[in-house]
Amino acid sequence: MLRFAPSPTGDMHIGNLRVALFNYISSVQREEPLLIRIEDTDKERNIPGKEKEIFEILALFGIKHQEQQLQSDNLRFHRAMALQLLQDKKAFNCFCSAETLETKREASKEGKIAYRYDGACENLLDEEVIDNPLPFTIRLKKPNHPITVTDIIKGSSTFAPDDIDSFILMRADKYPTYNFACAVDDMLADISLIIRGEDHLSNTPKQMAIHEALGYTKKIEYAHLPIILGNEGKKMSKRDDASSVKWLLEEGFLPEAITNYLILMGNKTPTEIFSLKEAMKWFDLKTISKAPARFDIDKLKFINREHLKGLDPKELSRYVGFADEEIGLLAKVFLEEASTLKELRLKIKAIFEPKNVPDEYKEGFDVLRKLTLSAPHFDDYESYKAYLMEHSGLKGKTLFKPLRILIGGAEHGPEMADLYVHLKNYLKEVAK
């Protein structure tokens, strides 16, 4: 079983989507089910409705899953396991207040030394624990040996016991922390391969320590994906528009193109343009680069354009707000200068809307417009052009510039003959 475990605390991030995608591909390749687990243990941060949004996005990108669960539904298991660790003396109650810990943390920061839990409550006598009325957390005793994480992408890295530390499993409010809930749930779900972002790499030895303390011996495979960097060369944050899947969709990037780019970036692929289905055949976690990759919106635009070119005209027409194959074909013509659906919609809209004509072309424009409205139907651009030339007396730039504005909606654009074929049945409307 593989799993994708997002938390419903914000908009779906592009990095999350990539993790979801890779999990999906790997689950299909390995013929193992995929579990979607919503990590909702932080009641304060959960945003109502985000969960639904996550499933909608997954569906939109064609990511299919076999099972789904809410992490909070496993609460009784988290508590039972914590109790067991306490009984086995693998964990202990900690009565240090958040404030005390905070001051100690500040102190080490000032002394420029790494903060570690000082073990204050590790060896309390049973009576001291029983009689203590203070709220408490439960901490795992740090392991007595280093833990090595073997990662499909990163190779292996070893962590010392001090770096794993005696961290908190259960908070004072009796709810599990992320690491504990995650480790228990992965164990319960019999997860075989965990694909997640590199920012979880330092959590992995902690979760392995939990498994070890619980006596769970199944060897889980790991793949930590390199971070996606924003323009600044730092981890993409909510502040980067492009990090939001919703934003990219609104900008007019096709899910297929986003998928293509997410698989392509920081990776070695046989071709540049491909579908998810094609990628299934050759995708391999081992070819993912170890170094973080920078998000390049220009490359995404290029890929989007390529996918747009391959789209069925009818479908493309619907995407730009029409229901006519001809408009779809017209949109394709505009693909030479537009690369997103949003840009395409603007170009097409400009053709059907009242035109903005610069003064120098106003006169010619009016002549051409009236001529077009009264002209007979011409099947091809050449005849239409000849008709206009004959009746207007215009030629060269004074003809073509206003004409372009009239039927192209802009001063610049694709070959007018290419526009005309798809517009000839709309001509009266366009010149209106």
Added chain:
RNA sequence: GGCCCCAUCAUCUAAUGGUUAGGAUUCCAGAUUUUCAUUCUGGCCAUACGAGUUCGAAUCUCGUUGGGGUCACCA
């Protein structure tokens, strides 16, 4: 700062000890198109640095520098 990871054009990558270090995106120039854009052709641009190992290093080793991640009773 501690720990972990990384290092080929501006960006994403290819070259599994022997290549004029290749491709793509971006950018620029010429060409062509009765306007512009497109298209085509071409161009700019990289092995971070320093030591080894070797007949030979982008490739292996070590160091330096640089970059990133992470250090919560968040996930």
